[in-house]
Amino acid sequence: MLAQEITTSGRTSGLLPAGRPSGHLSPTWHEARQLAFDCAVPLPPVDVPLSSAIGHTLTRDVTALQALPHYNSSAMDGWAVNGSGPWAMTDPGPSLSPGHARVIATGGLVPAGAQSILRKENGEIRQDADGRRFLELNDNAKDGEPGPGQHIRPAGEEAVPGEVLIPAGTTLNPGHIALAAVAGHDSLQVQPRPMVGIVLTGSEVVTAGVPAPGQVRDTFGPQLDTVVAMLGATPAGSVRIGDSYAEWLAALGGSAALPGRMPEVTITTGGTGCSGTDHFRAAVAALGGELLLDGIAMRPGHPAVLAGLPDGRFVVGLPGNPLAAMMALITIGAPLLAALGGRPLTPVSQVTSAADIEPSLGRTRLIPCNFIEGLAFPAAHTAPGMMRGLAWADGVMAVPPGGVQSGEPVPVIPLPWTQPAAAVVPSTYRARSTAWHA
Ligand SMILES: Nc1nc2c(c(=O)[nH]1)N[C@H]1C(S)=C(S)[C@@H](COP(=O)(O)OP(=O)(O)OC[C@H]3O[C@@H](n4cnc5c(N)ncnc54)[C@H](O)[C@@H]3O)O[C@H]1N2
Numbered sequence: 001m002l003a004q005e006i007t008t009s010g011r012t013s014g015l016l017p018a019g020r021p022s023g024h025l026s027p028t029w030h031e032a033r034q035l036a037f038d039c040a041v042p043l044p045p046v047d048v049p050l051s052s053a054i055g056h057t058l059t060r061d062v063t064a065l066q067a068l069p070h071y072n073s074s075a076m077d078g079w080a081v082n083g084s085g086p087w088a089m090t091d092p093g094p095s096l097s098p099g100h101a102r103v104i105a106t107g108g109l110v111p112a113g114a115q116s117i118l119r120k121e122n123g124e125i126r127q128d129a130d131g132r133r134f135l136e137l138n139d140n141a142k143d144g145e146p147g148p149g150q151h152i153r154p155a156g157e158e159a160v161p162g163e164v165l166i167p168a169g170t171t172l173n174p175g176h177i178a179l180a181a182v183a184g185h186d187s188l189q190v191q192p193r194p195m196v197g198i199v200l201t202g203s204e205v206v207t208a209g210v211p212a213p214g215q216v217r218d219t220f221g222p223q224l225d226t227v228v229a230m231l232g233a234t235p236a237g238s239v240r241i242g243d244s245y246a247e248w249l250a251a252l253g254g255s256a257a258l259p260g261r262m263p264e265v266t267i268t269t270g271g272t273g274c275s276g277t278d279h280f281r282a283a284v285a286a287l288g289g290e291l292l293l294d295g296i297a298m299r300p301g302h303p304a305v306l307a308g309l310p311d312g313r314f315v316v317g318l319p320g321n322p323l324a325a326m327m328a329l330i331t332i333g334a335p336l337l338a339a340l341g342g343r344p345l346t347p348v349s350q351v352t353s354a355a356d357i358e359p360s361l362g363r364t365r366l367i368p369c370n371f372i373e374g375l376a377f378p379a380a381h382t383a384p385g386m387m388r389g390l391a392w393a394d395g396v397m398a399v400p401p402g403g404v405q406s407g408e409p410v411p412v413i414p415l416p417w418t419q420p421a422a423a424v425v426p427s428t429y430r431a432r433s434t435a436w437h438a
């Protein structure tokens with residue numbers, strides 16, 4: 001949902017007219033992340049059946065609908081007894097008179113008057129000359145057994161009615177779901193995940209085999225759905241289109257291309273540039289949309305675009321170059337999906353750089369890197385069209401325009417499939433000063 005539509009949110013976004021040259025100064029990498037986060041508000045909570053709630057964030061406290069357990073029950077197979085033995089055996093009934101005992105199974109309702117449970121291993125049934133049956137302790141029984149309340153699970157032992165069992169904000173695990181079931185709930189109110197449709201563009205893109213000159217093998221189709229799920233969203237399917245404006249318009253319009261529930265977010269790949277086959281901005285303008293962000297002062301990925309459509313949907317335009325696309329996705333796609341999913345913006349850590357990285361006027365450089373002994377080493381093979389560096393990376397350095405010296409802290413963020421950097425360092429490391437080049 002567009003933040004701008006939510007008058008109570010207090011958040012606003014600076015909208016740019018779509019479809020004409022922006023001519024504006026691109027936001028910095030940090031500004032772009034924040035803008036992509038601030039332009040959306042969490043989707044409204046939904047009720048889902050227990051079995052669908054695992055992994056979701058709870059938006060309303062789960063309370064005990066009655067006492068837990070809700071009746072006094074036996075913790076052992078054996079006999080419910082009233083008073084001290086031997087006990088006269090009686091048939092099932094709601095209460096137990098003094099001097100009497102009754103068979104009970106684990107979990108069975110303890111009759112009124114019963115003071116304890118004698119476990120099966122520690123008693124025996126005998127019969128007198130008149131055929132009456134009595135329960136007696138056997139040699140297994142310890143002195144004083146059964147003591148008052150022994151092997152009885154009292155009602156309310158775990159929770160009193162109305163007690164909060166799982167507070168709102170909890171990420172639900174299978175144990176929480178079992179607890180909610182025990183407490184009598186059939187469904188839970190959770191924060192929904194945004195749905196994301198993917199539009200893969202480019203008539204030169206092939207989906208199998210070794211590409212011929214002029215063709216490229218699709219790098220996004222085989223993995224983008226999974227990354228979207230790693231970013232806390234639900235993949236809603238993908239379509240492939242060529243380079244015509246009509247195909248773009250149909251895909252962003254959504255009707256024919258992505259049937260069913262309209263995804264809140266559409267991610268496009270390619271078409272963010274300024275050639276005759278790049279239709280992102282024109283299609284958004286034709287649909288009455290607005291550019292929330294048009295270009296970012298970063299490399300790779302500077303042509304990335306974020307747009308809002310009149311019906312509240314977002315469109316994230318990833319550049320076609322494979323590494324540029326992934327860097328744009330973590331810069332603006334991840335914050336947008338976090339905001340829609342009611343999650344915080346992933347924090348930027350500081351890790352000590354293991355290399356000198358030269359300045360790049362006005363641009364943050366995003367460089368896949370490896371964390372080794374608390375230091376961030378920039379990876380090789382990280383040009384905008386390359387995947388080798390990213391494939392083995394632990395995270396991404398966001399090198400500021402002024403560059404960084406070996407031994408200085410540098411901002412880093414995790415990849416959707418890696419953990420945040422373990423070592424957050426202000427370090428005195430100055431062991432080497434080799435310059436890094438992509
Ligand atoms: N005159 C200018 N040309 C370019 C500029 C510029 O500022 N001025 N910026 C360059 C940068 S940086 C990028 S990034 C790209 C952005 O291009 P588009 O988003 O329009 O993407 P395309 O032109 O469609 O493709 C670019 C490149 O990526 C390949 N591609 C596309 N889809 C896939 C895919 N699914 N799998 C693998 N590779 C893909 C495509 O074949 C092209 O090689 O513009 C630069 N040019």
Ligand code: MOO
Nearest residue numbers: 300301302324384
């Ligand atoms: O910045 Mo482009 O996005 O180099 O590939």
